[in-house]
Amino acid sequence: MALIECRRLTKAYKKGDAVITPLHELDLDVEAGDFLALMGPSGSGKTTLLNLIAGIDTPTGGQLRIGGADIATLSRGRLADWRSENVGYIFQLYNLVPVLTAYENVELPLLLHKLSGKERHERVQTAMQLVGIADRHDHYPRQLSGGQEQRVAIARAIVTDPRIIVADEPTGDLDAESAIAIMNLLTRLNKELGKTLIMVTHDAKCATFARRSLHLEKGRLVEAGELAERRAEESRASRAQAQPHAQTQGALA
Numbered sequence: 001m002a003l004i005e006c007r008r009l010t011k012a013y014k015k016g017d018a019v020i021t022p023l024h025e026l027d028l029d030v031e032a033g034d035f036l037a038l039m040g041p042s043g044s045g046k047t048t049l050l051n052l053i054a055g056i057d058t059p060t061g062g063q064l065r066i067g068g069a070d071i072a073t074l075s076r077g078r079l080a081d082w083r084s085e086n087v088g089y090i091f092q093l094y095n096l097v098p099v100l101t102a103y104e105n106v107e108l109p110l111l112l113h114k115l116s117g118k119e120r121h122e123r124v125q126t127a128m129q130l131v132g133i134a135d136r137h138d139h140y141p142r143q144l145s146g147g148q149e150q151r152v153a154i155a156r157a158i159v160t161d162p163r164i165i166v167a168d169e170p171t172g173d174l175d176a177e178s179a180i181a182i183m184n185l186l187t188r189l190n191k192e193l194g195k196t197l198i199m200v201t202h203d204a205k206c207a208t209f210a211r212r213s214l215h216l217e218k219g220r221l222v223e224a225g226e227l228a229e230r231r232a233e234e235s236r237a238s239r240a241q242a243q244p245h246a247q248t249q250g251a252l253a
Contacts, residue, residue, distance in 0.1 A: 002029035010061030022048040024219040037210035045219040055083035088157030092169035103137040127155040147178030
């Protein structure tokens with residue numbers, strides 16, 4: 001049985017008189033220990049799917065089972081408890097609390113758990129050492145580089161030892177060198193700690209770090225062959241549109 005099972009998973013909401021469906025009857029299995037990259041144009045449903053898996057949002061149709069639990073049926077309170085125990089979230093813009101130090105930001109999720117101060121301290125230290133940011137434990141976000149801020153955010157995501165880590169454009173606000181360093185770190189979490197990673201990205205280079213990549217378009221998964229054919233059709237259409245223009249320019253010349 002897959003760790004994550006989506007069956008006809010749908011998310012729809014009303015905007016005025018219109019019904020928007022960012023995710024439509026999606027089927028997907030993610031095995032424990034997988035590293036999945038989700039790609040696709042803006043508005044294709046990538047972040048919607050990520051938020052459903054993370055328990056931040058709830059589906060309006062279909063079934064979402066994670067570790068055997070039907071997430072869609074959990075009450076808000078039980079869903080919050082499930083999320084704090086099972087999911088770590090990495091944001092594009094870090095979402096660190098500016099008035100807290102790096103250490104205090106990493107410690108935040110642990111305050112929802114029944115742990116002693118000593119246990120919290122040990123977990124925070126372990127997480128910060130793992131991501132290579134322990135020497136900046138007393139720094140505030142404004143005193144850190146973008147790459148360092150993202151390392152703090154990753155430490156915060158893993159400090160509760162979740163089974164699943166979801167990352168929404170984790171390198172989107174970083175320079176090329178920092179982006180590669182962060183992707184190497186995520187790969188370590190997957191390979192060495194066995195974390196199941198699901199990442200949304202627009203960057204094809206970042207997607208190569210994942211074990212597999214899937215493309216979404218208009219709320220549906222698109223197979224690689226179908227995607228290649230669509231791109232070929234778009235290319236042919238583009239050339240067909242350009243040809244008459246070139247002929248017209250030649251005649252005018």
